[in-house]
Amino acid sequence: MGKKAKPSSKKKPKASKPSSLVDTRVIYCGDNLDQLKKLPDNCVDLIYIDPPFNSNRNYEVFWGETREKRSFEDRHASTQAYIDFMRPRCVELHRVLKKTGSFYYHCDWHASHYVKVMLDQIFGENQFQNEIIWQRTTAGKPIYRNLPKNADSILWFTKSNQYIFTPIMQPLTEDDKATFASDDGDGRGPYNTQPIINPGDRPNLKYTYTDLKGRKWPSPKTGWRFSEERMRQAESENRLVFGQKTIREKYYLSEREAKGKQLSNIWTDIPIVSGEEKLGYPTQKPLALLDRIIKASSNENDIVLDAFCGCGTALVAAENLGRQWIGIDVSPTACKVMAKRLRDVCKMRQDEALWRAGRGFIVRDLPWTKEKLREIPPFEFENWAVYSLGGIPNKTKVGDMGIDGRIFLVSATPKKKEGHLDFMDDWYPIQVKQKDKVGRPDIDAFEAVMMREDRRKGFFVSFGYSADATREIGAFFKRTGKTIIALTVKEILDEQIAMKLA
Ligand SMILES: C[S@@+](CC[C@H](N)C(=O)[O-])C[C@H]1O[C@@H](n2cnc3c(N)ncnc32)[C@H](O)[C@@H]1O
Incomplete structure (x- = not known):
């Protein structure tokens, strides 16, 4: 693996100009x-x-x-x-x-x-x-069949x-540098060579090259990479190596180091x-x-x-x-x-x-305010609350068995089910009430859900909670070790909370 890339730490360029085509930033x-x-x-x-x-x-x-x-x-x-x-x-x-x-x-x-x-x-x-x-x-965890x-x-x-x-462009590695193994001793330093064969098919570069000693070099099948003029120039600068069958070009470590490699x-x-x-x-x-x-x-x-x-x-x-x-x-x-x-x-x-x-x-277009949330239909409010917690709303709104949504956990050990991984067994219930004050009976009902479903944690969302309800949440934890997290709409909407939690 090469050197680790870092985002540029250079000073930020001058503030960019807003576009006239479209609003930016x-x-x-x-x-x-x-x-x-x-x-x-x-x-x-x-x-x-x-x-x-x-x-x-x-x-x-x-x-x-x-x-x-x-x-x-x-x-x-x-x-x-x-x-x-x-x-x-x-x-x-x-x-x-x-x-x-x-x-x-x-x-x-x-x-x-x-x-x-x-x-x-x-x-x-x-x-x-x-x-x-x-x-x-x-x-990665060792896996035996993949x-x-x-x-x-x-x-x-x-x-x-x-x-x-x-x-x-990236700097050359030590391995790259080691491939520059030849040196003519003319002060230009170590070099490597590459063929001057055209990678594509270029008809205008198909010619027989006659070198300075008068030897003839027929065109490779796809043509040369250099024009005749450039080939001559390279030969006079001693940048060509004439092999048995074809011509190669020298490229020097000093030049490659300056450019880097792509x-x-x-x-x-x-x-x-x-x-x-x-x-x-x-x-x-x-x-x-x-x-x-x-x-x-x-x-x-x-x-x-x-x-x-x-x-x-x-x-x-x-x-x-x-x-x-x-x-x-x-x-x-x-x-x-x-x-x-x-x-x-x-x-x-x-x-x-x-x-x-x-x-x-x-x-x-940040969507919601507390006032707007009080007015929307209950099912929309439920969807809003469940999505805000990153959960999935219950499809059935009637007969939902006291669960408005579920939060699924990725850390749950996946079970193999019909060829794909099933993460759906480990989840927390969400209960939503579009009420100003959730009371003790609402909490009692949610506790029953948590006991029935054997969940260790559950989320409740409403505009507020009575002192009785809050006390019961504490007592429930003491009795059973199960946690109910009571969130208010304000807490979900409040940017400060989102920032604190981020
Ligand atoms: C994989 S995350 C992107 C992470 C991002 N590249 C980063 O580095 O933070 C995908 C994002 O797409 C958003 N998303 C999903 N559906 C969307 C939609 N229909 N319109 C806009 N955003 C959507 C999700 O809320 C989530 O934040």
Whole structure:
């Protein structure tokens, strides 16, 4: 493995100019299908997405020091459902991408082959540029009947052939340097050689070369890589090696060290997020990864869009590299977490007036207020509360046996069931009441549910709790060791709490 890549620590470039095409430095809260429809055609330069995978799992989020566990659902039960969900979104993403733009789709072995076919259909097969294999980790539990799956796939498509790209150069390793084994003793130092054969078929480079000693060198099948003039120049500079059958070119260690070598599509030098960078968001991607993609496929001031932006890694990388950015996420909590990250890490101010003046950033369409939540129908309130906790609402609203939703745990030991892993056995119940004060009888009823279902933890959501209800929650814990976490709407809505928990 090479040296570990780090996000650029260089001083941030000058603040980028806002775009006149579209509002930038904005986080939109909402389903990206709706949000993308509001954007004009051909308006962004680079898109990176990292949608929830088709892994039939629920991700667990560790909310900061309290280690309060919440989860958000990876809702796509089948590959077809996942592709059906992603296709209209990718059509919209293709529409908003500029002609010179690039699109990176981060996925893994679960669905990467289906995603590739879908994107071939949307972008055109010829617009597929590469599949980046990102080796996430070298560790892994030993498995006896397979190889550890340690890599993600990042599929790179462009909208046309006129796309922006800057090769990614890396320093030579000691092994690379050791291949420079020849030296003419003329002061140019060690060199290696490579054939001057054309990799493609270039008819105009098919000629017989006559060297300075008058020897004839017939063209290789696909032609030479150099014109006759350039070949002569190289020979007079003593940069050619005449073998038995063909001609090779010398390349010197000193020149290669100055340029570096181009990184391939196999990325093994970026470890998963750890240390200070880690926010506890389960699928947070490393800044170094986004840094690399953004540098390769955009220029300063270009607009970077992440339509599934989680805790905002792409936005932070874009901001640090002097790009404009737009973020979209359906989860209000994710939007709050990334806003805090932009404030803390990028020292940006979240301020409408400042943003209008071309600085700072804003969050749009954060959905709920306490007042609005009091007015909506009970089933909508239930859905809101359950989704806010990262749970899955109960499908049946009548006869729900006292459970409005469930939080599933990823750390649960998976059971093998009909060929796929079933994580569904380890869960916490959620009970929701659209009431100002939940009383003792409501808590008694929920305790009965927890006893019946044999759950060690449960969540209750309402606008408030009577003193009796709070006392009973304490007494229940003492009697049974089971915990009821009583959350208020204010606590869920309150940005301060979300930040404290993030
Ligand atoms: C895998 S996470 C992205 C992590 C991100 N790359 C990072 O480094 O933090 C996927 C995100 O997509 C969001 N999401 C799922 N469905 C969405 C939708 N329809 N519209 C917008 N965001 C969505 C989820 O809320 C989640 O935050």
